[in-house]
Amino acid sequence: MAQHSSGPKPSSGRSCFLDYLRTAIVVLVVFLHAILAYPTWGTFCPASYLSSTAPVIDPQKSAAFDLVPTLLNGFFMALMFFISGLFVWRSLATKGAACFLKDRWRRLGMPFVLSLAVIMPLAYYPSFLLTGADEDILSYWCGWSWMSGPAWFLSTLLGFNLLAAIAFRIAGRSRGVVPEAFVTHPGTFFLALVTLSGAGFMPMMAVHGPFEWLQWGPVTIGQASRITLYAVYFFTGVAVGARGLEATFLRHPGPLSRRWRAWLSASAIAGLALVVALAKVNVDSTGPWVRPAGWPELGACMVLYSATLSLASLSLFLRFGNARHPWIDSLSDNAYSIYLVHYPFVIWSQYLLLGASMPAAIKALIVFGVSLGLSWATSVLLRSIPGVRAVL
Numbered sequence: 072m073a074q075h076s077s078g079p080k081p082s083s084g085r086s087c088f089l090d091y092l093r094t095a096i097v098v099l100v101v102f103l104h105a106i107l108a109y110p111t112w113g114t115f116c117p118a119s120y121l122s123s124t125a126p127v128i129d130p131q132k133s134a135a136f137d138l139v140p141t142l143l144n145g146f147f148m149a150l151m152f153f154i155s156g157l158f159v160w161r162s163l164a165t166k167g168a169a170c171f172l173k174d175r176w177r178r179l180g181m182p183f184v185l186s187l188a189v190i191m192p193l194a195y196y197p198s199f200l201l202t203g204a205d206e207d208i209l210s211y212w213c214g215w216s217w218m219s220g221p222a223w224f225l226s227t228l229l230g231f232n233l234l235a236a237i238a239f240r241i242a243g244r245s246r247g248v249v250p251e252a253f254v255t256h257p258g259t260f261f262l263a264l265v266t267l268s269g270a271g272f273m274p275m276m277a278v279h280g281p282f283e284w285l286q287w288g289p290v291t292i293g294q295a296s297r298i299t300l301y302a303v304y305f306f307t308g309v310a311v312g313a314r315g316l317e318a319t320f321l322r323h324p325g326p327l328s329r330r331w332r333a334w335l336s337a338s339a340i341a342g343l344a345l346v347v348a349l350a351k352v353n354v355d356s357t358g359p360w361v362r363p364a365g366w367p368e369l370g371a372c373m374v375l376y377s378a379t380l381s382l383a384s385l386s387l388f389l390r391f392g393n394a395r396h397p398w399i400d401s402l403s404d405n406a407y408s409i410y411l412v413h414y415p416f417v418i419w420s421q422y423l424l425l426g427a428s429m430p431a432a433i434k435a436l437i438v439f440g441v442s443l444g445l446s447w448a449t450s451v452l453l454r455s456i457p458g459v460r461a462v463l
Contacts, residue, residue, distance in 0.1 A: 087392060087394070087395060088323065088388040088389050088392035088393055089154060089157070089388075090400075090403045090406075091388055091392040091399060092150075092154065092384060092385070092388040093151070093403070093406060094399070094403040094406040095388075096147045096148075096150065096151050097407075097409055097410045098402075098443065099147055100147070100221065100410060101409070101413050101417065101439060101443050101446065102143075102439050103139070103140060103143050103144070104125075104221070104413070104414060104417045104442075105417055105421075105438040105439035105442055106136045106139060106435045106438075107124070107125035107140060108125055108127045108128055108129045108421040108434075108435075109129055109131065109132050109136050109432075109434065109435050110124075110132060110133070110134075110136040110137045110139075110140065111132045111133070111134050111136075111137055112124065112137060113125055113128040114128060115127075115128040115201065117201070117203060118202075120195075120198045120199060120202050121195075121198075121216070121217070123198070126194065126195055126197065126418045127197060127198060127201065127418055127421040127422050127425070129424070129425055129431065129434060130425070131429070132431050133430070135431075135432060136435065138349070141345075141349065142342065142345070144294075145345065145373060145376050145377055145380070146377045146380035146381055146384075148224065148297075149268075149297070149300060149301055149304045149381060150380070150381040150384055150385075152228065152301045152302075152304040152308065153304040153305065153307060153308040153381060155228055155231075155305060155308065156231070156235070156304070156305040156306060156307070156308025156309040156311075156312060157308045157309075157311060157312035157316065157321075158312050159232065159235050159308070159309045159312065160235070160239070160310075160312055160313035161312060161313070161315070162174075163235065164239075168236040168237075168240050171232075171239075172232070172233065172236050175229060175232045175233075177461075177462055178462060179226075179229040179232070180229055182222075182225060182411055182462060182463070183222050183225040183226050183229065185411075186222035186225070186411055187219050187222060187289065187290070190222070190411065190412060190414065191217050191218065191219060191222065191414070192208075192211070192217050194217075194220060194414040194415040194417075194418045195216075195217035195218070195220070196208055196211060197421075198418065198422075199211055199216065199217075201422075217289065218286065218289055218290075218291050219289060219290050219291045220291065220414055221410065221413075221414050222291075222411070223290070223291035223292060223293055224293075224410075226290060226292070227292060227293050227298070227301065228305070231301075235305075235306070235309055249310045249313075249314075253310070253311075254310065254311050254314045254318070254319040254320065255318070255319060255320055255326075256320060256326065257320040257326055257330070257334075257382060257386075260307075260311070260382075261378055261379075261382055263307070264303070264304075264378045265374055265375060265378045267307070268299075268300045268303045268377065268378065269371065271299030271300050271302065271303050272296060272297065272299060272300040272370065272373070272374055273367070273370050273371075273374070274299075275295060275296040275297070275298065275299055276296040276366070276370045276373075277366075277370075278296075278360075279295035279296050280295075280296065280360030280362075280366075281294075281296055281354065281370070282360075283295045285298065300377065304381070321385065321389065323390075323393055325389070327382070327385060327386045327389055328386055328389035328390040329390075331383075331386040331389070331390045331391075334379070334382050334383040334386040334387075335383050335386070335387065337379050337382075338376075338379045338382075338383035340379075341372070341375050341376045341379040341380065342380070344372050344375070344376070345372045345373060345375075345376045347372075348365070348368055348372040348373075351365055351368075351369075352364070352365040352366055352368070354366075354369070402447065404454075405447055405450035405451060405454065408446075408449075408450035408453055408454060408463040409446040409447055409450050411463070412446050412450065412453075413443070413446040416441065416445045416446055416449075417438060417442045420437065420438040420441050420442055421434075421438055424438065
């Protein structure tokens, strides 16, 4: 019997599950930003709105959102850097370093500049108005008083790609001396990932704490303690992808997809351990870092949580994300541009709901739904413009 055209279609394997996993992360990013106006620890600083915990803080708050940002931030951007590294070495080998970097500038650098100059000022303007300022948007734009916001991922990823291109020029087409077990056995990879990311994360956490952000002028570089962790995830992705995914633990079917239940159980244990550690260690997410008693245990839990959740996510999508669905494909095709344009929709939705008398959870769901829907529609419109589709 012929397969119905609107039903799930077989995928080519790895590209489908990676597309869908990347899309899920982008949706979670939108959700994270949608709820940041509503945790009980949220604070707004009228004297310096960029020092606030989020651009808009609603008087209606909910403790249900207090832990969610930490749990999401604890793994999904690291996983995104890993995914972003998977095809880097193959792309370098195919295109050469110069063409690779030209392509990365087109896909990452140009959107970053556009985001910094156009998208972020639109996003931060409501926060600027909440300080009591009454400047029109043109005067505000000329004053340049905003940050790069979520576009930090693009600039940091561009920097990692530059380092990968330099490494490629030094190493040639060699795939290095990565042990076979590192790329074929998920348990070995997990232990290596925990060891390497811990070695990068713990010293940075000792200096900066778990929540401080690095900035350079208007450019947000990333969470200070996680920069080296992100680098480890990116370059482990490069190392795995250099072998070709079908020759690694990311093949389907394979050892990772078969053990998805075990990884899911391990992620629940790691999440519980992180929640307990956060409860025991008194960390002020809005104040200066003072290295409280028990911070090494908290750091170790954060490293384990990131690695465990990353492997669990990969195993779940390897197991269940290998059949194409048209509406998910549409969301997947637009995921990158949704990431680029969603922030103004989030902040303006939160701003317009400030005076509404409704529970914080309802407001958060409205902001999430409106922001995702409008970002998706905007992406479809933008990608219909000739030339834009090649970038987005």
